[in-house]
Amino acid sequence: MSLRQFEYALAVAEEGSVTAAAERLRVAQPSVSQQIRGLERELGVELFARTPTGLVPTVVGRAFLRDAEAAVHAARRARATARAGAEELVGELVVTVQMGFGTRQLPGALGALRRRFPRVEVTVFEEPSSAEMDRLCRRGALDLALMAKCERTPANAHHLGDEEFVVVLGAGHPQLAAERVELRELAGEPWVRFDRDSALDGVLLQVLRDNGLTPTTVARVSQTATAVRWAAHGLGATLVPASAVPRGHEHLVRPVFPAVSQPVIAVVRPVAGPAETALLELLRQETWSEPVAQR
Template structure:
């Protein structure tokens, strides 16, 4: 078996046909068919079955493809490490962020990374469900992740970057009358815009409400922080989000809460990570993470961000 065969099998699974896979790989169709048949003969199994929707992986094929994806990504990382020079780095870097974390900081760090290594291919996706993030990590798909809390299972090393303070987002009239800090009990009577069941952000809100013996009505559930903020701005209800996840122009509607709510932001990297991951980690450390307070005049966020002392030399946390 070869990495090329693994890549061809993954391309067929994604495209649903040999023809489309060959086009995406920029190779001749017979070459893809030959490699897949050779792989099936060597394994002694059928990886794909033909349906009206095209080629789909069999049960054993799905299991094989999960491990094949890990192998392909590992090979690409090894190739990138071997080719990395003083000013040159290429290959693929996959970054996953827990929804709501690093919204302001990650784009700046990634832009700096791209300027430094223009041949590096970067893929970023945002994931609401921490269980899905863990599944991707165990498959070896994620090179660097941003998560709220410690790393589990020893697969990754965690580096504490800072802490995200959560703010409540109010409607325009509510914000005009609100104090610089809002007690949770004051808004518990309002309908709440919450996040999907199982998401990390809804887990934070669920714990906050439970710890403060509050049970407000839920008017809507959404999958994105931007949606929650915009709906709150239109007066549908209130919501609780990380301060850095508030879109520009909506800061005046936000207030920190009493008791304060915050979440540690941790960069998770694989032990023995390559130069791309370590370069991004260094850039993330240079970003500002900790929000210190509000303007004090009822105008909302003062954009007063500083890096806490612990992020200067962020040691691995578990």
Template sequence: MTLRQYEYALAVAEQGSVTAAAELLHVAQPSVSQQIRGLERELGVQLFARTPTGLVPTVVGRAFLREAEIAVNAARRARATARAGADELVGELLVAAQLGLGTRQLPSALAELRRRFPRLEVTVFEEPNPAELERMGRRGVLDLVLAAKTCEEGSAEAYHLGDEEFVVVLGEGHRLLAADRVELRELAGEPWVRFDRDSALDGVLRDVLRDHELTPATAARVSQAATAVRWAAHGLGVTLVPASAVPPGYEHLARPTFPVVSQRVLVALRIGAGPAERALLDLLRQETWHKSASFAPGALTAAKEAGAA
């Protein structure tokens, strides 16, 4: 078996057909078919079943592909580490972030990483479900994970970057916009723009509502923090998001809460992390976390005056 066969099998599973996999890999279709047949012959099993919707991995095929993905990623990392010189990093870096965390800090750090190492290829996944993040981390698929919690001890190197304070976002003209901070008890009776039930963001909101004996009326559920902010801004309901997740242009509708709601921001590196992961870790440590004070009316006014000057 070869890594090329693994890559071809993964491409077929992703695309659902040999033709589409060949286009993705920029090779001839017969070459992909030949490699898959050779792989199945060597293994003595059928990896794919033909269905009306395309090729689908069999039960044993899914088990094989999980291990093949780990092997292919490990090979890419090994090549990147071997080719990393004093002045360049090359290869592929796979990063995942819990939805809503590091919305401003991670792109800033990644942009600087790419400026320093333009040959480094970075792929980023934004994942709302912390259980899925943990599963991907355990499989060894990811190089670096940004989350509020890390995988079980021993499966990754974890570092505390800081804390992310949450802010409540209100609609234009809302009565509570006059306050520098919003007391959570004053949100009793408000409709809420919430998140998918299995997401970490909705978990934070559930805890806040329970701890302050608030009974929410759910106006809507969305999958993205930026969407929640925009819908709240239009008066559909209030929402609670990390401070860094408030899109530009909506800061005037965001207020810190009292008591403060915050969440740890951790970064987890796979065991045996290479120079690319550690370079990104260093850049993330230089970013500013916990910035909700900038959403207070006085701070916004000062920022506008400073800009005008």
């Protein structure tokens, strides 16, 4: 087996056809077909099922492709590390950020990284689910993950700071007259919530329960900016990290009592390369809040 075969198989799985995969890889179609057939013969299994709508990975194929993806990514990292000079770094950096966390800090750190290493290709994914973040970290599919601390946090995680959570209320809401909103005063308030498996919704639900509140869910959204905008229009209150509030909505935001904060961590792959090491240091230099005191 070769990395080329792995790359061809991954391209076929993503494109759903040999023809499309060949076009993307800029190689001849017979070459892709030959490599896939050779790979299946060597493994003794069928990786793809031929259907009227295209090629679909089999159950065995899906399991194989997960490991193939990790192997290809590891090879790219190794090449990038080998080619790295004192001030010249070429390669790919895959970063996943948990939705809502590091919204203000990550862009600044990435901008500084690009200025330092302009030939590094950075790919950023936003992921709401804590469970999926954990799965991606364990698979080795990420170079760096920026996420909220949780029960499954690895021992080698790097604590960057804390995100303070704030409540967003509609224009004219009576609680906006207060400098800090006592959560119990929001009894009966409808809430704009997040996807059920997201870390943000977990924080919101736990905070409300801790304060004896049973949330009435008026809507569920996937993005913090959407939650803030809907809350601003009076649909219901929402609770988000302070750094995730879009510009122009600051006047509708208040800290809460009891105060709510969440530790933010960075997890890098076990053998960190120069790009992820540099990004980690840049993230440390960004402004993060200290743990919020319970006032």
